[in-house]
Amino acid sequence: MSDKSNVEFSEREALFFHSTGRPGKIEIIASKPMATQRDLSLAYSPGVAVPVQAIADDPATAYDYTAKGNLVAVVSNGTAILGMGNLGALASKPVMEGKAVLFKRFADVDSIDIELDSEDPQAIIDAVALMEPTFGGVNLEDIKAPECFIIEQALKERMNIPVMHDDQHGTAIICAAGLINALHLTGRDIRDVKIVVNGAGAAAIACTELIKAMGVPHDQVIMCDRTGVIYQGRTAGMDQWKSAHAAKTDARTLEEALKGADIFLGLSAAGALKGDMVKDMAPQPIIFAMANPNPEITPPEAKAARPDAIVATGRSDYPNQVNNVLGFPFIFRGALDVRATAINEAMKIAAAQAIAALARQAVPEEVAKAYGKSHSFGVDYIIPAPFDPRLMEIVPAAVAQAAMDSGVAQKPIADMAAYRQSLKARLNPTTSVLTLAYEGAKAEPKRVVFAEGEEEVVLRAAIQFRDGGYGIPVLVGRQDVYDRLRALGVSDPHSFEVHNSVNSPLVPRMVDLLYQRLQRRGYLHRDCERMVNRDRNIFGALLLKLGEAEAMISGVTRTYSQTMREVRRVIDPIEGRTPFGIHVLVGRSHTVFMADTTVNERPGAAELADIAIGTAAVARRMGHDPRVAFLSYSTFGNPSGNWLTNLREAVAILDARGVDFEYEGEMAPDVALNPAVMKNYPFSRLSGPANVLIMPGLQSANLSAKLLRELGGDSVIGPMLVGLEKPVQVATMASTASELVTLAVLAAGGIAL
Numbered sequence: 017m018s019d020k021s022n023v024e025f026s027e028r029e030a031l032f033f034h035s036t037g038r039p040g041k042i043e044i045i046a047s048k049p050m051a052t053q054r055d056l057s058l059a060y061s062p063g064v065a066v067p068v069q070a071i072a073d074d075p076a077t078a079y080d081y082t083a084k085g086n087l088v089a090v091v092s093n094g095t096a097i098l099g100m101g102n103l104g105a106l107a108s109k110p111v112m113e114g115k116a117v118l119f120k121r122f123a124d125v126d127s128i129d130i131e132l133d134s135e136d137p138q139a140i141i142d143a144v145a146l147m148e149p150t151f152g153g154v155n156l157e158d159i160k161a162p163e164c165f166i167i168e169q170a171l172k173e174r175m176n177i178p179v180m181h182d183d184q185h186g187t188a189i190i191c192a193a194g195l196i197n198a199l200h201l202t203g204r205d206i207r208d209v210k211i212v213v214n215g216a217g218a219a220a221i222a223c224t225e226l227i228k229a230m231g232v233p234h235d236q237v238i239m240c241d242r243t244g245v246i247y248q249g250r251t252a253g254m255d256q257w258k259s260a261h262a263a264k265t266d267a268r269t270l271e272e273a274l275k276g277a278d279i280f281l282g283l284s285a286a287g288a289l290k291g292d293m294v295k296d297m298a299p300q301p302i303i304f305a306m307a308n309p310n311p312e313i314t315p316p317e318a319k320a321a322r323p324d325a326i327v328a329t330g331r332s333d334y335p336n337q338v339n340n341v342l343g344f345p346f347i348f349r350g351a352l353d354v355r356a357t358a359i360n361e362a363m364k365i366a367a368a369q370a371i372a373a374l375a376r377q378a379v380p381e382e383v384a385k386a387y388g389k390s391h392s393f394g395v396d397y398i399i400p401a402p403f404d405p406r407l408m409e410i411v412p413a414a415v416a417q418a419a420m421d422s423g424v425a426q427k428p429i430a431d432m433a434a435y436r437q438s439l440k441a442r443l444n445p446t447t448s449v450l451t452l453a454y455e456g457a458k459a460e461p462k463r464v465v466f467a468e469g470e471e472e473v474v475l476r477a478a479i480q481f482r483d484g485g486y487g488i489p490v491l492v493g494r495q496d497v498y499d500r501l502r503a504l505g506v507s508d509p510h511s512f513e514v515h516n517s518v519n520s521p522l523v524p525r526m527v528d529l530l531y532q533r534l535q536r537r538g539y540l541h542r543d544c545e546r547m548v549n550r551d552r553n554i555f556g557a558l559l560l561k562l563g564e565a566e567a568m569i570s571g572v573t574r575t576y577s578q579t580m581r582e583v584r585r586v587i588d589p590i591e592g593r594t595p596f597g598i599h600v601l602v603g604r605s606h607t608v609f610m611a612d613t614t615v616n617e618r619p620g621a622a623e624l625a626d627i628a629i630g631t632a633a634v635a636r637r638m639g640h641d642p643r644v645a646f647l648s649y650s651t652f653g654n655p656s657g658n659w660l661t662n663l664r665e666a667v668a669i670l671d672a673r674g675v676d677f678e679y680e681g682e683m684a685p686d687v688a689l690n691p692a693v694m695k696n697y698p699f700s701r702l703s704g705p706a707n708v709l710i711m712p713g714l715q716s717a718n719l720s721a722k723l724l725r726e727l728g729g730d731s732v733i734g735p736m737l738v739g740l741e742k743p744v745q746v747a748t749m750a751s752t753a754s755e756l757v758t759l760a761v762l763a764a765g766g767i768a769l
């Protein structure tokens with residue numbers, strides 16, 4: 017990956033990502049409590065005998081009593097791993113685990129990777145068919161042509177659950193969606209275009225079949241493989257699937273075939289297309305270079321040769337990502353939800369049309385920032401990005417409807433509007449919002465000070481931050497930062513901006529500024545000099561104050577309170593605001609915002625009210641309707657105690673201010689979070705479980721946040737620091753590089769204000 021193309025990460029980082037913590041990318045989590053002997057008796061023997069008998073009596077109830085209905089097998093034998101070729105079943109496992117997590121991330125489909133060590137189609141057919149009881153669907157992946165055609169066909173015939181070879185049909189659907197829009201933009205009719213398809217394998221044949229089904233005449237498509245053009249009469253390297261697409265043509269090479277062509281579809285290998293070859297294509301050529309991980313031609317090369325081209329690739333780091341990730345999660349979601357027996361042509365076409373139509377719609381405000389400049393339909397936005405949360409609402413619904421209309425749905429959906437709502441709710445909005453924050457940072461990269469530039473974890477974060485395109489890291493550290501960067505695999509460390517107080521020309525201005533602020537707090541000019549020279553948090557914060565950067569992150573080398581003290585010597589709170597900290601607990605389907613977990617030891621009523629307002633605003637920015645609970649050991653005065661007055665006054669302050677969110681208090685955590693307990697208080701003004709928890713003091717807040725981080729299964733974001741005049745985030749000392757990147761993105765993206 018390194019330095020070969022538009023790099024997003026180094027090889028070292030890719031390996032570190034996969035090996036760190038629990039090796040690989042998936043684990044299994046029980047969906048039922050497993051705490052007591054009784055739980056175990058129900059989960060296993062003897063309780064489990066009851067659903068066993070029920071399923072034996074009525075097989076359809078397997079969907080009610082087991083995970084089958086939401087479980088997809090991702091099956092490969094590793095014979096066509098991306099564009100890397102036949103590297104074997106075991107080597108395909110990272111890709112298949114990757115597909116499994118994409119299923120989960122984008123469409124809440126549970127999925128298990130299965131690598132089969134065989135190149136014998138019959139052995140694979142038998143193995144997969146025998147697994148039918150386990151799964152609700154089968155996604156075949158990275159199995160090379162022509163075996164993949166035989167395997168898929170046989171499994172579709174033998175199995176009564178949806179089977180789809182993703183490299184064929186997932187890719188064809190997305191390619192078709194992109195093509196519909198590229199034709200639309202260039203005013204072409206699909207019946208008139210001349211297309212060259214490079215590659216004659218799984219993906220290429222399926223794309224060609226779909227575009228021919230959509231109206232491109234057979235004679236207007238020329239397919240090439242490694243031997244060159246597949247022409248009528250060719251005998252070398254042929255099979256029945258290639259023969260079906262043999263063209264009547266005198267062209268023998270890709271270059272010859274491309275003369276005057278309107279469209280190039282690459283489903284072959286990296287670098288197969290050269291700039292010279294596209295020079296003679298028709299005006300406004302459409303170039304889809306879809307080989308992974310590196311395309312047939314990069315967009316800059318293609319554009320250099322043909323500035324009038326519309327270019328798409330399979331990658332996320334260029335505009336127009338034509339990749340089956342846009343399809344398979346949502347297609348299976350729709351198919352599983354109606355218990356479809358197959359994924360048929362009608363469902364595929366419905367998916368392609370829904371995706372194409374989405375790109376032509378206006379992008380909502382909250383999604384637009386993530387798209388950057390190109391978020392209205394045009395040459396750099398012909399297809400939605402996989403992170404677009406609207407896909408989950410629209411594509412499964414279109415697929416489910418098509419399954420129902422074409423008679424393969426065993427469990428039709430009665431209320432489509434309710435189904436669409438339920439699709440939206442399946443994804444935790446926090447996950448979407450974080451993705452949008454990351455994409456938004458890319459769209460408007462900011463300069464972010466990483467104040468502890470000598471720490472390895474900070475440098476890793478800075479590298480990820482820069483290479484991910486999220487912004488420009490401004491490192492504070494000594495000269496040896498460059499050596500440390502080199503040791504971490506950065507080939508051009510001097511491309512990083514490093515500020516060192518020993519030689520920074522900014523130091524005199526910094527000292528003056530600091531002295532202005534501190535002279536009446538008992539500090540001498542030389543005290544300020546010493547602080548600027550020796551203290552990287554003060555130096556970093558002054559970079560921010562002087563406008564040399566737009567945000568800052570620190571905290572891994574000193575305690576939170578010490579880092580805060582240093583930052584606060586330079587940065588003030590927003591006028592009239594109380595700075596405070598939020599920990600965000602992200603569960604599978606719920607998110608809770610807890611505050612103030614880091615700053616105010618014993619907040620008074622006015623501060624508690626401010627903290628509630630500030631936290632509710634952050635929750636809203638992250639896609640949630642805030643429901644605020646002021647937490648205590650006491651619920652509405654029972655038991656009574658001395659600590660309750662502040663909380664009650666805070667509620668009264670919110671009453672007086674007429675805020676536009678739900679709030680209630682004081683109450684114990686179980687009342688706030690558990691609807692069954694909340695029922696005992698029918699007068700409560702919360703319409704559902706609280707998602708913003710305002711803690712009575714720093715002791716309980718900080719303890720709870722740390723306990724949850726150490727013991728909880730949910731992931732914890734933060735602490736997020738809110739309320740300073742400049743975005744500064746103070747991480748905890750144990751932060752990982754990716755946690756630092758998240759904080760840097762939140763700081764730069766204006767979520768934590």
Ligand SMILES: NC(=O)C1=CN([C@@H]2O[C@H](COP(=O)(O)OP(=O)(O)OC[C@H]3O[C@@H](n4cnc5c(N)ncnc54)[C@H](OP(=O)(O)O)[C@@H]3O)[C@@H](O)[C@H]2O)C=CC1
Binds near residue numbers: 241
């Ligand atoms: N963007 C996306 O969503 C997707 C992209 N792809 C990409 O498509 C490519 C093919 O995958 P898949 O169909 O599954 O694999 P297959 O192994 O089934 O097919 C590969 C095909 O590519 C041809 N090929 C390889 N190198 C060249 C070359 N230099 N010039 C012309 N043809 C070449 C092979 O030719 P021959 O028949 O002569 O061996 C073969 O026909 C991969 O790069 C993959 O990453 C695949 C699926 C989805």
Ligand SMILES: CC(=O)C(=O)O
Binds near residue numbers: 183
């Ligand atoms: C994206 C994909 O499935 C491939 O490149 O094989």
Ligand SMILES: [Mg+2]
Binds near residue numbers: 098157158183
């Ligand atoms: Mg694939």
